[in-house]
C-alpha cells in the first residue's frame with residue numbers, strides 16, 4: 641500500500657489565465673483549504689485557460705496523487721483535465737490526465753499516478769465540454785479545492801540476486817526493470833542492493 645504525504649500546494653502562489661471575476665472565483669480559492677470557496681473560469685472560455693501553482697524558488701515536489709473537491713451545478717464543473725509540471729514556467733510536461741464522473745457537489749475525488757519528475761510549477765487545464773454529448777455543459781469550469789501529494793512510501797528492498805544472462809548490476813537494462821516491475825506488481829519505488837532507487 642502506497643503512502644502519501646500532505647497536500648504540498650501550500651506556501652506558494654496560485655494564478656490563472658482567466659481571472660475575469662476578480663476575488664469572487666480567484667485562483668487562490670482553489671487551494672485555500674476552504675471547500676466553500678471555488679475557482680472558476682469565465683463563461684464558455686476556450687480550451688487553453690489554465691490554473692497554475694508556483695511552489696516558490698528552490699522548491700520542487702513530485703506529484704503522485706491529485707485530490708479534487710468537486711464543484712458541480714447545472715452550468716459548471718470539471719470533467720476532462722490535464723496536469724502539467726515545469727521548472728521554468730515556460731516548458732511544461734504532462735504529468736497525468738483525468739476525467740471526472742458526474743459526482744455530487746462537494747464530493748472529493750482522488751487519482752494516483754506514477755511520476756518521478758519533481759517540479760516547481762503545476763498547471764491544470766480543464767477542457768471545455770459544451771454539448772452535444774456531454775452529461776453537463778461545463779460552460780464554466782472550476783473546482784472547490786485541488787490537492788497534490790507525493791508518494792512517500794518506503795522503498796521495497798530487493799535482496800535477491802537478479803542477474804539475467806549472468807550480467808552484473810552495472811548497466812541495468814530494461815529486462816531487469818521489467819522483471820522487478822512484474823514481480824512487485826508495478827509498485828514503486830524499489831531499492832536495489834546497491835542502493836539505487838527505481
Ligand SMILES: [Ca+2]
Nearest residue numbers: 647671673787
Ligand atoms: Ca490544501
Ligand SMILES: [Ca+2]
Nearest residue numbers: 669674677784
Ligand atoms: Ca476553496
